[in-house]
Amino acid sequence: MKRPLLYLLISAITLAAIYPILVVIGISLRPAGSLYSTSLALIPAGASLEAYRVVLFEKPFGRWLANSAAVSLLVTIVGVALASTAGYAFSRFRFRGRTVGMAMFLVTQMFPATMLLLPLYVLMRNLGLTDSLPGLAVAYSATALPFCVWTMKGYFDSIPAALEEAALVDGAGRFGTFVRIILPLSAPALAITALFSFMAGWSEFIVARVVLSSQELYTLPLGLESLSNSFQTEWANYSAGAILVSIPVVVVFLMMNRFLVSGLTVGGIKD
Amino acid sequence: MNGSSERSLPYLFLGPALLVMLLVVVYPFGYNIWISLTNMNLYHLRDPTFLGFEHYRNILGEPELVAVFIKTVLWTVVNIFFHVTIGTALALLLNQEIRGRSVFRALLILPWAMPQYITALTWRGMFNFEYGQVNLILTEWFGFEAIPWFGSETWAFTAAILTNIWLGFPFMMIVALGGLQSIPEEMYEAARIDGAGRWQRMREITLPLLRPVMVPAILLGTIWTFNNLNVIWLVTNGGEPADKSHILVSQVYKAAFTYYRYGYAAAFSMVIFLILLVLVIVYMRQTRATERVY
Numbered sequence: 385m386k387r388p389l390l391y392l393l394i395s396a397i398t399l400a401a402i403y404p405i406l407v408v409i410g411i412s413l414r415p416a417g418s419l420y421s422t423s424l425a426l427i428p429a430g431a432s433l434e435a436y437r438v439v440l441f442e443k444p445f446g447r448w449l450a451n452s453a454a455v456s457l458l459v460t461i462v463g464v465a466l467a468s469t470a471g472y473a474f475s476r477f478r479f480r481g482r483t484v485g486m487a488m489f490l491v492t493q494m495f496p497a498t499m500l501l502l503p504l505y506v507l508m509r510n511l512g513l514t515d516s517l518p519g520l521a522v523a524y525s526a527t528a529l530p531f532c533v534w535t536m537k538g539y540f541d542s543i544p545a546a547l548e549e550a551a552l553v554d555g556a557g558r559f560g561t562f563v564r565i566i567l568p569l570s571a572p573a574l575a576i577t578a579l580f581s582f583m584a585g586w587s588e589f590i591v592a593r594v595v596l597s598s599q600e601l602y603t604l605p606l607g608l609e610s611l612s613n614s615f616q617t618e619w620a621n622y623s624a625g626a627i628l629v630s631i632p633v634v635v636v637f638l639m640m641n642r643f644l645v646s647g648l649t650v651g652g653i654k655d
Numbered sequence: 656m657n658g659s660s661e662r663s664l665p666y667l668f669l670g671p672a673l674l675v676m677l678l679v680v681v682y683p684f685g686y687n688i689w690i691s692l693t694n695m696n697l698y699h700l701r702d703p704t705f706l707g708f709e710h711y712r713n714i715l716g717e718p719e720l721v722a723v724f725i726k727t728v729l730w731t732v733v734n735i736f737f738h739v740t741i742g743t744a745l746a747l748l749l750n751q752e753i754r755g756r757s758v759f760r761a762l763l764i765l766p767w768a769m770p771q772y773i774t775a776l777t778w779r780g781m782f783n784f785e786y787g788q789v790n791l792i793l794t795e796w797f798g799f800e801a802i803p804w805f806g807s808e809t810w811a812f813t814a815a816i817l818t819n820i821w822l823g824f825p826f827m828m829i830v831a832l833g834g835l836q837s838i839p840e841e842m843y844e845a846a847r848i849d850g851a852g853r854w855q856r857m858r859e860i861t862l863p864l865l866r867p868v869m870v871p872a873i874l875l876g877t878i879w880t881f882n883n884l885n886v887i888w889l890v891t892n893g894g895e896p897a898d899k900s901h902i903l904v905s906q907v908y909k910a911a912f913t914y915y916r917y918g919y920a921a922a923f924s925m926v927i928f929l930i931l932l933v934l935v936i937v938y939m940r941q942t943r944a945t946e947r948v949y
Contacts, residue, residue, distance in 0.1 A: 387753075394748050398762050404821065405765055407788050408777050424791050462675070470672035477665035485669070492680050493875070494931045496904045497884045499924040502911050503683035503690060509700065526679035529672060558664055587770035590884050594912050605772050609889075612776045619780065626773045637768035638761050 412436065412623035435624035439611075445625065447600065448607035451517060455603060456585030458521040463528045463581025464574060470529075471536025471573075472562055476545070486537075489530040497590055500526060505594055520595050520603070521585065528584035532577040539573030540566065572643040579640055586633060604629050691921035703918065710922035724930065727902040730816065731881045737820040738876060739869065742827025747861070749828075750835045760832075767825035775889035778818040782890070805891065808899040815890040815900065819883065827872060834868030835861070870942050874935065881931055884908055903927045 406426050413431040423429070439445050473479075474486055504523055508514045543566060551561045567574070589605040596606060608629065611622040666673075691710055693703035714720060749760055766774065781788045782804040790801040804814045838861065846856050882904045891900040894909060901909065904927060911920035 390748065390751070390753065394745075394753070394759055397745065398759055401763055401821070402765055404774070404777055404781060405769065407781060408773075411780075422786060422791055424788065424795065466672040466675060469668045473665045473668035477668075479662075479665040482665075485673070488676070488681075491932070492676075493878050494882070494928060494935060495684075496882045496907060496924050496927045496931075498904070498907045498911050498920055499687055499928055500680060500683045502917060502921055502924065503686040504679065506690065506695070506700070506917060507683070507686065522675075522679055525675060529676065533672060562668075583770075587772060589772040590888065590908070605770070609772065609776065612780070622776070626777065630769050630773060633770060634765065634768045637764065641757075641761060641764070 408623045408626055411620055412627050414620045416620075435620040436628070439621050439625045439628065443611070443621065443625075444599070444602070444607065445628070448602050448604045451601060452586055452604040455517050455521045455524065456582045458518070459524045459528060459585040460578050460581040462521070462525045463532050463584070464578050466525075467529060467532035467536050467577050467581075468567065468570070468574065469562075470533045471540055472566065474533070474537040475540035489533050492526075492530045501591055501594060508595070514595055515597050515601060516595075517601060520592060523591050523595065524584045524588060525581075527588075527591075528581045532580055535576055535580075536570070536573050539570055543569055575640050575643045579636060582636075583633065586629075687921045687924060690918055691925055693918050695917040695921075696919075697915035697917075700917075706918065710919050711926070713919070714923055714926055723901060723903055723906055726812070727881060727904075730812075730819075730887075730902050731877055733816055734819050734823060734880045735873060735876055738823040738827045738880075739873060741820070741824040742829075743831045743865070743869070745824070745828045746831035746835055749832060763828060764825040766822050767829075771822065771885045772889055774822050775818060775886045778814070778821070779890050779892065782814045805895045808896065811891045811895055811900040815887045818890050819880070819886045822886065823876070823880070827869075827876065830868055830872040831865060834865045837868075838864045874938060874942075877938070878931065878935065881934075882927075903930075 410426045410428060412435050413433070414428045414435070415430045415432045416434060474482060501523070505514065508516075508519055513519045547569070548561045548565050551565050552558070556564065585603075587605065588603075589609065592603050592606050593609075596602060602610070604625075608622055608625045611618040611625060690703075692705060692707060693699075694706050695703035745763060749756055749763075753759075780786075782790075784790060784801060784803055784805075787804070789804070793799040794801050802810055804810045842860050842864075843856055846860060851859065883902075884904045887900065887902055887905045888894075888908065891905075893913070894901045894905060898906075898909065903923075907920050907923040907927060910916045910923060
């Protein structure tokens with residue numbers, strides 16, 4: 385393909401891909417008077433940061449943020465700790481129940497959301513555990529774990545066993561070898577596992593909507609959705625909130641851009 | 656280290672994850688089956704009575720089920736088709752020596768990096784009849800009539816599909832890029848020396864070597880899309896117009912958490928799971944994806 389044509393094509397596609405994001409940014413900058421705007425200008429006339437001020441200081445944004453951060457961190461810690469050990473077991477040992485265990489993790493991906501959500505919800509209701517952030521974090525861990533275990537297992541498979549055999553001969557125990565030799569070599573896969581676990585908590589709406597009912601426990605998705613409900617009055621505030629919430633995720637994503645390519649491809653396949 | 660501790664070692668590594676999975680996956684799974692055999696609902700939360708397979712009989716007898724199933728398959732196929740073709744095409748474009756490649760790549764994964772619910776809510780706003788950008792562009796730039804996106808079943812479904820296509824292509828692009836980068840340059844050189852043209856190199860080297868990476872990604876993508884509740888629920892605001900834009904998973908979510916029909920919803924979840932399980936097994940047989948996945 386001719387160079388200029390190639391650039392034109394890829395620029396056009398990229399523009400189309402980020403257009404909705406530009407729209408959100410544009411709306412977040414709208415001054416209070418022009419919410420019913422039918423202008424397609426990306427930067428509205430009289431652009432202001434008023435919506436950001438309102439979201440940050442007049443809405444319980446700080447509380448939503450704290451709730452989301454607590455849940456996501458908990459899910460990340462659980463996800464990384466459990467997925468790396470389980471992935472290691474599946475990668476390095478041949479034991480009874482291995483194939484069944486691996487298949488089980490894959491099968492859980494096929495459960496419709498309600499399949500686990502409904503019984504967990506009924507259980508939590510009967511135990512009085514609904515409307516609690518730890519309860520929410522537990523539910524998220526269940527959804528994040530299978531993918532993370534597979535990613536870790538796939539990555540461990542690509543690390544030559546000879547590396548740890550040397551350490552084992554030198555008398556380091558299995559666990560010591562795992563922590564000191566294998567984990568440091570697995571940075572890309574650990575990064576992806578951490579990212580996926582974190583995102584499972586940070587960006588989830590459907591489960592949170594069912595589990596949480598009191599406003600003080602709202603996570604960011606629930607809070608933002610409550611802003612988006614009243615289309616006319618709060619759309620600029622919602623957009624400002626959406627931008628604020630997306631920035632950290634996008635930054636992390638872009639930082640891990642490099643890892644994503646290698647991590648995801650190794651994740652599913654064995655060499 | 657003695658033999659017995661070596662043998663129990665894998666279970667020690669696996670233990671914590673297994674415990675969590677038993678607690679939050681296996682146990683609820685069993686409990687779900689039990690709920691599906693009872694009349695549990697909001698009024699019989701603590702004292703449900705056993706019904707047997709009544710819910711299953713009712714669900715399989717609903718004339719609507721087939722229609723919703725077909726719509727779910729359509730939703731999945733259309734989405735995955737565009738995710739894979741757009742994703743692979745972009746990966747091929749990005750895999751060439753072009754300036755600013757990393758900038759394009761970073762910008763192109765943004766739709767994936769944005770939290771899904773924000774994307775969905777944002778597109779819902781963009782599909783608004785009067786103020787949404789989609790209609791404004793259609794009317795002002797192209798002179799079309801404004802489309803009542805949430806006024807009809809077909810348009811609402813189209814809106815959700817457009818949103819999900821936008822949201823899902825970067826994942827396939829990243830996977831395809833990884834696959835492309837693992838193809839050794841020497842293969843292309845050898846083919847060039849043998850006189851293979853551009854198109855032939857693509858057909859004989861690139862596409863076959865991409866396949867092992869794409870097959871598991873497509874499998875995973877299919878499962879995720881088939882059960883994607885977020886996008887359809889948020890874009891159509893819970894099934895607008897009048898619960899007509901549902902796929903299987905959003906229909907059951909509504910039954911469970913809007914209408915509190917717990918027993919019925921639990922049975923419906925099982926039906927969806929079994930349908931998907933059969934589809935996945937057929938897909939794996941066809942593509943022999945397991946050989947690669949394991």
